[in-house]
Amino acid sequence: MKTDFKESIDRAVNDANLTGALGKFSEAYKVNRARAYEGIDFEALRTVIAERKGYAAAHLDRMAAEFTRNAEAAGAHVFQTSDPEKVKEYILKVARENAVRTVVKSKSMATEEIHLNACLEKAGIDVRETDLGEWIIQLAGQTPSHMVMPAIHMTKEEVSDLFSKEVDERLSTDIPQLVEVARNELRSRFLAADMGISGGNIAVAETGSIVLVTNEGNARMVTTLPKVHIALVGIEKFVEKFEDVAPVLEALPRSATAQLLTSYVSIITGPAPNSDGSDKELHIILMDNRRTEMAADPKFKQALQCIRCGSCLNVCPVFRLVGGHVFGKIYTGGIGTILTAWFDELKKSEEIQGLCIQCGNCKEICPGKIDIPELIMEIRRRLVQKDGLPLLQRAIYGVVNNRKLFHGMLRAASVAAKPFASGKFLRHLPLFLADLTDGRSLPAIAEEPFRDRFRKISQPKCSEKAAFYAGCLIDFAYPEMGEALVKILNKAGIEVVFPDEQTCCGAPARYSGAYEVAARNAVDNIEALLAEDVKYVVSACPTCTVALEHEFISTFESLGQTDRLPRAQELAGKTVDFSTLVKKLVDEGRLTLKEGQKLCSVTYHDSCHLKRTLRVSQEPRELLQKAGYELTEMFECDTCCGMGGSYSMKLPEISGPILQRKLRNIKETGAPLVAMDCPGCVMQIRGGMDQDGADIRVRHTVEILAERLKD
Amino acid sequence: MYEQFKLRAEAVGAEVHRCRSRGEAVVFIRTFLQQEGTADMPGSYAVWAPGPFLTDSDSARLGGDIPGLSFDVSRQRAADARIGITETDWAVADTGSLVADQTAVEQRLASTLPTIHVAIIGTDRILSDKTAVFSRITPRTSRYIAFITGPSRTADIERVLTIGVHGPKRLIIVFVDEMEGVSP
Numbered sequence A: 001m002k003t004d005f006k007e008s009i010d011r012a013v014n015d016a017n018l019t020g021a022l023g024k025f026s027e028a029y030k031v032n033r034a035r036a037y038e039g040i041d042f043e044a045l046r047t048v049i050a051e052r053k054g055y056a057a058a059h060l061d062r063m064a065a066e067f068t069r070n071a072e073a074a075g076a077h078v079f080q081t082s083d084p085e086k087v088k089e090y091i092l093k094v095a096r097e098n099a100v101r102t103v104v105k106s107k108s109m110a111t112e113e114i115h116l117n118a119c120l121e122k123a124g125i126d127v128r129e130t131d132l133g134e135w136i137i138q139l140a141g142q143t144p145s146h147m148v149m150p151a152i153h154m155t156k157e158e159v160s161d162l163f164s165k166e167v168d169e170r171l172s173t174d175i176p177q178l179v180e181v182a183r184n185e186l187r188s189r190f191l192a193a194d195m196g197i198s199g200g201n202i203a204v205a206e207t208g209s210i211v212l213v214t215n216e217g218n219a220r221m222v223t224t225l226p227k228v229h230i231a232l233v234g235i236e237k238f239v240e241k242f243e244d245v246a247p248v249l250e251a252l253p254r255s256a257t258a259q260l261l262t263s264y265v266s267i268i269t270g271p272a273p274n275s276d277g278s279d280k281e282l283h284i285i286l287m288d289n290r291r292t293e294m295a296a297d298p299k300f301k302q303a304l305q306c307i308r309c310g311s312c313l314n315v316c317p318v319f320r321l322v323g324g325h326v327f328g329k330i331y332t333g334g335i336g337t338i339l340t341a342w343f344d345e346l347k348k349s350e351e352i353q354g355l356c357i358q359c360g361n362c363k364e365i366c367p368g369k370i371d372i373p374e375l376i377m378e379i380r381r382r383l384v385q386k387d388g389l390p391l392l393q394r395a396i397y398g399v400v401n402n403r404k405l406f407h408g409m410l411r412a413a414s415v416a417a418k419p420f421a422s423g424k425f426l427r428h429l430p431l432f433l434a435d436l437t438d439g440r441s442l443p444a445i446a447e448e449p450f451r452d453r454f455r456k457i458s459q460p461k462c463s464e465k466a467a468f469y470a471g472c473l474i475d476f477a478y479p480e481m482g483e484a485l486v487k488i489l490n491k492a493g494i495e496v497v498f499p500d501e502q503t504c505c506g507a508p509a510r511y512s513g514a515y516e517v518a519a520r521n522a523v524d525n526i527e528a529l530l531a532e533d534v535k536y537v538v539s540a541c542p543t544c545t546v547a548l549e550h551e552f553i554s555t556f557e558s559l560g561q562t563d564r565l566p567r568a569q570e571l572a573g574k575t576v577d578f579s580t581l582v583k584k585l586v587d588e589g590r591l592t593l594k595e596g597q598k599l600c601s602v603t604y605h606d607s608c609h610l611k612r613t614l615r616v617s618q619e620p621r622e623l624l625q626k627a628g629y630e631l632t633e634m635f636e637c638d639t640c641c642g643m644g645g646s647y648s649m650k651l652p653e654i655s656g657p658i659l660q661r662k663l664r665n666i667k668e669t670g671a672p673l674v675a676m677d678c679p680g681c682v683m684q685i686r687g688g689m690d691q692d693g694a695d696i697r698v699r700h701t702v703e704i705l706a707e708r709l710k711d
Numbered sequence B: 001m002y003e004q005f006k007l008r009a010e011a012v013g014a015e016v017h018r019c020r021s022r023g024e025a026v027v028f029i030r031t032f033l034q035q036e037g038t039a040d041m042p043g044s045y046a047v048w049a050p051g052p053f054l055t056d057s058d059s060a061r062l063g064g065d066i067p068g069l070s071f072d073v074s075r076q077r078a079a080d081a082r083i084g085i086t087e088t089d090w091a092v093a094d095t096g097s098l099v100a101d102q103t104a105v106e107q108r109l110a111s112t113l114p115t116i117h118v119a120i121i122g123t124d125r126i127l128s129d130k131t132a133v134f135s136r137i138t139p140r141t142s143r144y145i146a147f148i149t150g151p152s153r154t155a156d157i158e159r160v161l162t163i164g165v166h167g168p169k170r171l172i173i174v175f176v177d178e179m180e181g182v183s184p
Helices: A003-013 A016-036 A042-058 A060-073 A084-097 A109-113 A116-122 A132-140 A156-167 A175-192 A218-222 A242-257 A291-296 A300-305 A333-344 A346-353 A361-365 A372-387 A391-400 A403-416 A450-456 A471-476 A479-491 A507-511 A515-529 A542-559 A562-574 A578-587 A608-613 A618-626 A652-668 A679-692 A701-706 B002-011 B022-035 B056-065 B075-079 B105-112 B130-134
Strands: A077-081 A102-105 A126-129 A195-198 A202-204 A209-214 A228-234 A264-268 A281-287 A464-469 A494-497 A536-539 A575-577 A601-604 A673-676 A697-700 B015-021 B045-048 B081-087 B090-092 B097-101 B116-122 B144-148 B170-178
Touching: A003 A016, A003 A652, A016 A242, A042 A060, A042 A242, A042 A300, A060 A077, A060 A202, A060 A281, A060 A291, A077 A084, A084 A116, A084 A195, A084 A228, A084 A281, A102 A175, A102 A218, A109 A116, A109 A228, A116 A126, A126 A132, A132 A156, A132 A175, A156 A175, A175 A218, A175 B075, A195 A218, A202 A242, A209 A218, A209 A242, A218 A264, A218 B105, A242 B130, A291 A300, A291 A333, A300 A333, A300 A372, A333 A346, A333 A361, A333 A372, A346 A372, A361 A372, A361 A608, A372 A507, A391 A403, A391 A507, A391 A515, A403 A471, A450 A471, A450 A479, A464 A479, A464 A515, A464 A542, A471 A479, A471 A679, A479 A494, A479 A578, A479 A701, A507 A515, A507 A542, A515 A542, A515 A562, A536 A542, A536 A562, A536 A578, A542 A562, A542 A575, A542 A608, A562 A575, A575 A578, A578 A618, A578 A701, A601 A618, A618 A701, A652 A679, A673 A679, A673 A701, A679 A697, A697 A701, B002 B015, B015 B022, B022 B056, B022 B116, B022 B170, B045 B075, B045 B105, B075 B081, B075 B105, B081 B105, B090 B130, B097 B105, B097 B116, B105 B116, B105 B144
Parallel strands: A077 A281, A102 A126, A102 A195, A195 A228, A228 A281, A464 A494, A464 A536, A536 A575, A601 A673, A673 A697, B015 B170, B045 B081, B081 B116, B116 B170
Antiparallel strands: A202 A209, A209 A264, A264 B144, B090 B097, B097 B144
């Protein structure tokens, strides 16, 4: 990561106005969005949208031809091009033909994408953005920091300064008064403009209509008052049928601004009359700019299902810290990273893609059902494929791919780190765990890893067997979690085997885009874990579980190693996470927890992979309650803790504040105990609590339950 | 459905009224125009876009009663008007929205430029949701279909909701139970 990018992150996270505004908004958004969707089956709705938009994206040529035919039949001029330069030439030509001197614009990301304003201004045309947020950033000479709320990063003081300069009068910072200034200033512009330029939220092939979704009323004026109207529409905006508009309108306002519907929706089909009785000159430009190429890409075609609501930004724990000027180019946040890689170029997304912590929040709420984290991973993979890994990472993964060497170094670390260890914690770990963040202590590497301790455990002979996949953290930092797991499973009549040849699950490599490394880890692990015939392969680390159950398969698929799929699927079929297995054993009556005792209150932190990939959230809660704990939910219980594997080492300046927010939410519950199912989260949160000094115990569910077994 | 519509529309800042008959609605609007100080000077005009609701005799009488009220909606007149009156085709209960074919430019001028927009609609024109609306409107015959939900709004400065940025600051919806032979 380049120094200036790191510096821009630092500036953003230390900008109290920015993080305050975004933080407050993101918290309110979550609540308001849920309210807006009350009574609506979101899964069903987004399935319809994904299906309709996906269909249009798979038939772009036909959509464009049908749209053109119908719009032209209604009297519109339609121009289609793949080249942004041709878009600008066309608009300039129309402007020249109509002797256009002034233009009013309503909000359009497509025009931002091609930097249209600069081009018009160069041609001597006065261009006025009329969406309030867009006008503010136009006056400030900036790019939008959010697709829906372009000026969300600015304070009323900054806006007041900008407007004061514009109207040459010292204005107050009273927001309604500032809005009134915009109303008055822009009203005369609307009435005088020679041309209106808009975008298009939806383009309907079967009718040749464009749909504009707005709140301020500016788009209605832009499309009514000037005699010429140009709509610039990216061809991902197509739907086939008029009735397909309804589901998009159902989701877009709810997801974008938590409104049931925006103040205005305009459906324009051909030229409507001007106020002088003439018909409007309506031009619709269908812009490709690599969208067709995207549609042909088996991975990225789903990105065309985006309806540009910006909700992936609103729920992103990283976006709310750094904003769109760091996390994005023209298009911002999660989807913005993907669109930048395509509409701009892959290279331009190199730094911003690294900001994604892969928590999966955005995937849950995307009304286009786009797997945004997966696509960002794919960008990462393609970047690595193209440019290779940085030297240091290459060296690290060279080690990770050699189990004996890797484990040898981890063992050495337990000795080497000793001088730095303070109590149970130490400040610096060797190798890839180096360069750690402030605000968090880290566990010492265990003197005796789990693999050694395991040999000393005497187990009862049982008819049923489970292989335990420890993962690096339990094996080398938290062996006591592994011992607790063996104790619990033994109690239920399951014998645990520990295949020694198991190694790193490959997640760190995969999340860095090094799929080849991850694939070799996968091969080694599959062989080790399927060597003995066991009923279950159990893990107490959700990230590892996800690797075993899902990612080995998708890594092989990405690399075209299809011959490896059957064994990977066999392993996936046996893999289960700790809480799910234990819940099952309790339900089957094979395991009984000590009941009837009233213990302290506990709050539960949902780990990203457990909640959003494995879909497990109630099981650990029910187990803890069954064991006698009183559950007190924290605010944002399923928001990432900021660990993200190696993320917390690569971007400590972001991981740190995310952790602080998590600690605050835990403390606010008043519970003296916080439970979680992931050793990575334990490492992050326990370290944070240690530095914070709060008297709250941070434990893995496995440790808690092991103490609550009925004899 | 009227009650649901009212609830939703008021939640987004619209003002909802209900009249039993066309005559009652005419009186309501006349009183409203007078209360709002409609007068024959720029900034105080009212414009009423033509529609089936109004008979010739009504418009003649109203025009006589209220100086500053005009049924000729020119661009300048609408820009100088404080109140714009239009008729709408459908009301949508689940979002509190109005839907109108605004192909005629007068409809758009009268509902975008003035500070207050008064919308007239028959109570029997309320539909349950968008899906019901989409089966009744068609872009094949309407070149400019407008959905209007509450007054103009923005939250672009510090996410503070502010009413009336470019469009109307108030939306007054007048339901009429008996349209008395008014053909939609």
